[in-house]
Amino acid sequence: MGRVDDLSMFRGPNVAVDIAVLTVVPAPLSGTGLSQLAVLVEQPDFVADGTVLPGRFLREGQTVAQAVADALHVKAGLVGLDVLPRLLRVFDDPGRDPRGWTLSLGHAVSVAFEHLEGARGQLAHVDGQGAADAGSPLLFDHDVIVREAAEGMRARYELEPDPDGLFGVGFTLAELRDLHEGVLGQQLRKDTFNRRMVEQLRPQTRSDGTPVLRTRGGRPAQVYLRQPRPGVPPASRRRLVLPRETN
Amino acid sequence: MGRVDDLSMFRGPNVAVDIAVLTVVPAPLSGTGLSQLAVLVEQPDFVADGTVLPGRFLREGQTVAQAVADALHVKAGLVGLDVLPRLLRVFDDPGRDPRGWTLSLGHAVSVAFEHLEGARGQLAHVDGQGAADAGSPLLFDHDVIVREAAEGMRARYELEPDPDGLFGVGFTLAELRDLHEGVLGQQLRKDTFNRRMVEQLRPQTRSDGTPVLRTRGGRPAQVYLRQPRPGVPPASRRRLVLPRETN
DNA sequence: TTAATAGTGTCTATAAGACAATATATA
DNA sequence: TATATATTGTCTTATAGACACTATTAA
Incomplete structure (x- = not known):
């Protein structure tokens, strides 16, 4: 940031947040018999054929996280979630919005399927390439947001158990x-x-030390909890960094 | 992005880019005998004791990449670099700038040491925790930008050879x-x-097939080139994803 | 009982960690 | 020659991949 005393000489852009709300549809409800990654989309009223992500302009005095929460509330009817919006990228093409100069901050949030119960909009399946299969094409740059959101989430889910916390409570290894x-x-x-x-x-154990189990048609399975300590590096990922002074 | 026909109802924030210019000071010049990660900082004229990263407000019609290039030019005297700014995070505290509503987009760029020859400003060593040791404290949120920039660069350099392309030409394994x-x-x-x-x-080989070698006081070493194909996954990182339908 | 799921054990292949041995330049 | 650096090879250890086997429920 430089030294500019009079900020009014700059006219700032309108800044929007657009949000890829990712969730996992449970196997029994997905139609395919498998759990599936999905993204929340909506049909805007201003075009006949097209789908968009929930989004909203940033108001003065607001943080980005608040704008994201507002967008989820106003556009998707989701209230009271405490989500962690992850910034993906800025869309900054000066001509991208014919109505004027706007920036869009593309974000991703992960939300448990149960919390999307009363949500407005539809869930579009996200395929292996990160493409959302809504009925109509995603407008603006929103396909890019979905793809990058899915990429990031997939990278996170490869090494750690449920890093986005989609399970609120305990879970078995099969559920995980x-x-x-x-x-x-x-x-x-x-x-x-x-x-x-x-x-x-x-x-997970009871106060008397007996294990908490859960059954799913066969032998009961141990229920696990995420370790309270986050950021434990997976043991499999060996590092090049030297523990000592050797060589 | 929603449907708002009249954008003038929103007064947008001033949007700045702040840039952590990272480089590696060669061993002979670092003073310690080892190559060292460093970040370009400058002493602003508006405070007695403090250091900042180069930054600049975004002008209408500009992309973020152009604003970054302008900042490097105007603030650091760097011209003609084609850098790839990496967005790190948005600083959005509504009260962070007493002069008015501003957002800052924190970015990182990696620049070869040779290209910083004529640069204004000083190079501050970045320690293992990502803290820059400029003489005076980093103002605003700039310490966070440096830390995250260093974290990202370190993660990239753990598995791939010079992913940021700091070597313009060939290099030996020792240099790498x-x-x-x-x-x-x-x-x-x-x-x-x-x-x-x-x-x-x-x-690297000559047209006649003989290897290009380089010597550094001992046996000459093979000179290598980065593979033209980027994104080759390191063989060591085994994946959980199934190649087949098994299990 | 059978079917279904959960959990354990073991063998093999691969890559990392450690270290030795050899090769080729300069002083 | 001695010294410095580069390169190759080998042994050990840790973990992934593959698969067999046992355990515990419901129908």
Whole structure:
């Protein structure tokens, strides 16, 4: 930031936030029998054929996070979620909005499917390439936002158990794997997946020390909780950094 | 983006770009005998004791990349670099600038040390925690920008050879390791480092097929080029994703 | 009982960590 | 020659991949 005493010499752009609300549709509801990554879209009233992400202009005195929360409230009818918007990129083409100079801050948020119950809009399936299959094409740069949002979420879900916290409470390894397969859009190896994840989880126990179990048609499974300590590096990812002074 | 016909009802914020210009000071010049990560800072004229990153307000009709290029030109005297600004985060606290409503888009760019020859400002060493050791404290949120810029660059330099392209031409594995050790602020294991990197590099040869070598006081070393194909996944990072339908 | 799911154990292949040995330049 | 750096090879260890086997529920 430079030294400019009179800011009024600059006319700032209108700044919008556009949000890819990502969720995982549970297997029984997805139609395919598998959990599926999906994004919340809506049909705007100002075009006949087109789909957009929820978005909103930033008001003075607001933070970006507040504008995101407002957009989710006003556009999607979602209230009271405490989400962590992740900034993806800025769309800054000076001619991108014919109505005037606007910037758009593309964001991603991950929301548990249950919290999208009363939401307005539709859930569009996100395919392996990050393309949303809404009925009509995504307008503006919104396809890019969805693709980058999906890419980021997939990268996060490859090494850590449910890093976005879509499970509110405990979960079994099978439920966790369903979730991860939905996010990644790929099947995962059960044994390797379990080995990687177990070491980052804590088995849930009752106060008397007995394990909390959950059954799904077979042998009951241990229920796990995310470790309270975040940022534990997955053991599998060896680092080049030297622990000592050697060489 | 919603449907708003009259944009003039919104008064947009002033939008600034602030840039962490990262470079690696070669070992002979750093004073420590090791290559060192550094960031370009300047002493602003409006405070007695404080340091800032180069920055500039976005003008109408400009893209963010153009504003970054302008800032590097006007503030640091750098012309003609084609840099790739990486967006790090938005600083959006409504009260962060007493002069009025401003947003700042924190960016990182990586620039080869040779290109900073005629630059205004000083190079501040960036330590292992991402803290810049300028003589005086970094003002505003600029310490956060430097930290996140360094984090991102370090993550990139752990698995791939010189992903930011600080070497313009060919390099030996020893030179590459010096560079990576400077970025990471850590010594690296020579053998493992070489194994990882060689498979992502192409040995430089003359038209007659003889290898290009370079000597540094001992046996001459092969000169390598980055593979023209970017985005080659490092072989070491095994993935969970199934190649087949199994499990 | 059978079917379905959960969990454990084991063998193999691959890559990292550690270190030794050899090669080729300069002083 | 001695010294410095580069390069190759090998042994050990850790983890992924593959698969078999046991365990515990419901129907």
